[in-house]
Amino acid sequence: MQPKFRFSCDGNRLIWVDYGPEDYRRLWGGDDNAYLDFLAAANRACQEARDEHPLHWPVRVPFDAEDYAAWARENPTKAGQPDAHLEWAVWVARQPQRLAALRSRHRLQCYVPSDELLRTETTVWGLPVVVYDAAAAHSLTAPLPPEFLQAVIRGLFQKLWRNAIPFERLSPLRARGFAAVPGDRLILAVQVKYLQAAIARFVARVPAELPASFTAPARHRIRPPRSYPWLEILGPPLLLIGAHDDVETAETLARCPEPEELPLDLWESFFAERGITFLAREAHRFFFEVHADGYIEEIKGSLRSTVEKPNPLRRSRLRRVK
Numbered sequence: 001m002q003p004k005f006r007f008s009c010d011g012n013r014l015i016w017v018d019y020g021p022e023d024y025r026r027l028w029g030g031d032d033n034a035y036l037d038f039l040a041a042a043n044r045a046c047q048e049a050r051d052e053h054p055l056h057w058p059v060r061v062p063f064d065a066e067d068y069a070a071w072a073r074e075n076p077t078k079a080g081q082p083d084a085h086l087e088w089a090v091w092v093a094r095q096p097q098r099l100a101a102l103r104s105r106h107r108l109q110c111y112v113p114s115d116e117l118l119r120t121e122t123t124v125w126g127l128p129v130v131v132y133d134a135a136a137a138h139s140l141t142a143p144l145p146p147e148f149l150q151a152v153i154r155g156l157f158q159k160l161w162r163n164a165i166p167f168e169r170l171s172p173l174r175a176r177g178f179a180a181v182p183g184d185r186l187i188l189a190v191q192v193k194y195l196q197a198a199i200a201r202f203v204a205r206v207p208a209e210l211p212a213s214f215t216a217p218a219r220h221r222i223r224p225p226r227s228y229p230w231l232e233i234l235g236p237p238l239l240l241i242g243a244h245d246d247v248e249t250a251e252t253l254a255r256c257p258e259p260e261e262l263p264l265d266l267w268e269s270f271f272a273e274r275g276i277t278f279l280a281r282e283a284h285r286f287f288f289e290v291h292a293d294g295y296i297e298e299i300k301g302s303l304r305s306t307v308e309k310p311n312p313l314r315r316s317r318l319r320r321v322k
Contacts, residue, residue: 002038003028005045006083010090012163014049014056017089018113019063020106026065039111050245054252057163058245060115061089061099062106096165103176118175119244120203121251122195124187125235126285126296127267128303130277137224139274140234143185148270149213152236153180155263161250167210167242178242178250183216189233190293191220199239214239231303233296238286254286279303 007016019027024035050058063085071088072079078087092099131137157164157180167179198217216237224230240247264280271278282303287296 002030002034002041005042005049006086007046007049008083008086008090009053009056010093012056013059013093014053015059015061015086015089015093016046016049017063017085018060023063023065050248054249057165057249058115059093059099059165060113061092062102064102064105067092067098067102114244115246116170116174116176117244118171118173119242119247120199121240121247121288122192122199123238123240123251123254123286123288124189124192124195125238126189126233126283126287126299127186127235127271128231128233128279128282128299129271130279131224131230131232132228132275132277134224134228136275137222137228137230140186140276141222141224144182144236146212148266149182149184149236152263152266153182155266156180159263160253160257160261164250165243165246169210172204175242176246178240178246179210180250181210181239181241182213183237183239184213185216185236186222186234187216187220187237188222189235189287189296192237192287192292193289194220195237202239203241210241231300233300251288255288257284257286259284 003019005016007014009015019038021032021035024030024038028034028038030038068085068088071091072084075087078084081087092102131140161178161180165177168176170176195217198220199214202214220237222234240250242250259281262284264283267283268278268280282299285299289295
């Protein structure tokens with residue numbers, strides 16, 4: 001009888017067992033057509049599980065008869081259960097080095113698994129601000145300090161993307177895990193729709209070890225306006241790169257974050273130092289879609305009441321204090 005696809009949720013990880021053709025025939029028999037039918041059913045069931053648990057990091061564990069047999073000898077009770085293979089897979093998934101060794105041992109597949117197929121996405125973390133003068137606006141055009149950028153990325157992985165599998169480039173077309181590479185300066189959030197082509201060229205040249213940041217294209221950089229106060233949604237562009245499944249999970253998490261999952265305190269300090277009002281309560285959106293500009297304008301419209309003409313006397317006092 002053909003086995004059913006089973007998975008296990010361990011913390012915020014979705015774990016399943018992947019069987020090669022030889023192991024499949026040894027365990028259940030059947031010919032090539034039976035194995036292909038099993039793969040098709042497993043792929044469909046795996047996608048349904050991913051849809052049901054979109055915020056879980058996917059972990060595929062290739063079945064290894066030798067490793068499983070050693071585990072079964074030490075865990076006879078669990079080995080006697082109907083889901084013994086899955087119990088073993090959870091045990092393996094908790095040991096990154098063992099999992100990596102098994103994946104290296106079982107390289108040949110009848111398909112490229114989606115947790116190794118390279119995928120990239122571009123997004124802009126939308127940060128609503130109110131700028132009151134040209135000097136403050138000009139300060140937003142400068143490159144971001146590298147140590148600040150790295151602190152922002154660390155904050156995202158400690159909160160929003162915690163427990164993500166580290167990125168590993170396997171080839172120009174394949175990867176494992178997930179990484180986020182920031183642009184070197186802020187851009188307007190509406191520019192996200194123009195980034196994909198530039199990012200594609202950058203990715204084609206990316207070596208095995210990712211750079212700390214990428215250079216934001218000059219034509220997409222901030223150009224200060226002529227009148228103030230200026231309400232705008234800007235932010236750092238981010239390249240999400242990694243295995244298809246991991247990037248998909250990262251994107252899903254970024255579409256619905258809670259404020260406490262974001263390192264907003266870093267941006268509060270950054271903008272305060274430049275005399276810019278940061279609307280932190282509205283800074284929990286990452287923009288992906290090419291139609292993001294309509295959504296951004298809608299958000300800006302709802303925030304316009306926040307923009308008030310600054311008190312001239314107060315502004316002059318502030319300048320004298322500086």
